[in-house]
Amino acid sequence: MTKRTRSLLSIVALLCLAAGGVFAQEADSFKARFSKLSKSKAGTFKVSARPGEEVPEATLNLAFGPGSTISVSRGNAAPKAMLEETDIVSVVNRNLRAVKFCYCKALKSDPEFEGQAIVGMKIKTTGKVEKVSIEPEDMAEHKFGKCLGPRVAKWRFPRFTGSKEDGLTVKSIGYEFPLEFNQAE
Numbered sequence: 256m257t258k259r260t261r262s263l264l265s266i267v268a269l270l271c272l273a274a275g276g277v278f279a280q281e282a283d284s285f286k287a288r289f290s291k292l293s294k295s296k297a298g299t300f301k302v303s304a305r306p307g308e309e310v311p312e313a314t315l316n317l318a319f320g321p322g323s324t325i326s327v328s329r330g331n332a333a334p335k336a337m338l339e340e341t342d343i344v345s346v347v348n349r350n351l352r353a354v355k356f357c358y359c360k361a362l363k364s365d366p367e368f369e370g371q372a373i374v375g376m377k378i379k380t381t382g383k384v385e386k387v388s389i390e391p392e393d394m395a396e397h398k399f400g401k402c403l404g405p406r407v408a409k410w411r412f413p414r415f416t417g418s419k420e421d422g423l424t425v426k427s428i429g430y431e432f433p434l435e436f437n438q439a440e
Contacts, residue, residue: 285391289371292433297344300432302351303439304359306366334414338378343430346412357402358436364398369437372400374407379427382412399436 293299372394377386387407389395417425
């Protein structure tokens with residue numbers, strides 16, 4: 256082996272070590288953020304399913320029975336200045352069925368699939384989701400992430416004006432939530 260070849264191999268080895276360090280830092284950063292988000296009031300959203308379980312995509316969980324009350328709003332109430340975490344958590348909870356649908360699809364091709372993710376959203380004042388991100392990147396690129404991203408983009412949140420206490424107005428807000436999914440026992 257020539258001196259030049261040894262030098263090139265040394266450089267390649269150093270680059271591999273550096274890349275491994277970068278990936279380790281990203282993994283540590285994800286774990287720290289996931290842990291921090293999990294400790295919020297909303298906690299971690301959990302979804303479980305059995306391999307082979309079918310979850311129809313377009314189903315509603317409505318129950319009517321004795322004592323049920325249904326309220327109808329015409330939508331002319333003034334929008335809030337800003338969305339509160341409870342407003343966002345309510346919408347996420349209502350849409351966990353879409354998460355389970357994607358998880359069941361992923362389990363069909365990978366029966367051992369489970370894990371954790373952070374789902375980020377940018378919510379416009381109209382209540383529409385402008386942008387969705389899923390971390391870590393390998394989860395975003397997985398069949399699960401590719402199924403979930405477009406569905407989260409269709410979620411609708413309450414309208415808000417974007418008026419902040421300091422007099423500034425925002426056009427959108429960001430929100431991240433931790434998501435944990437595993438096989439039902």
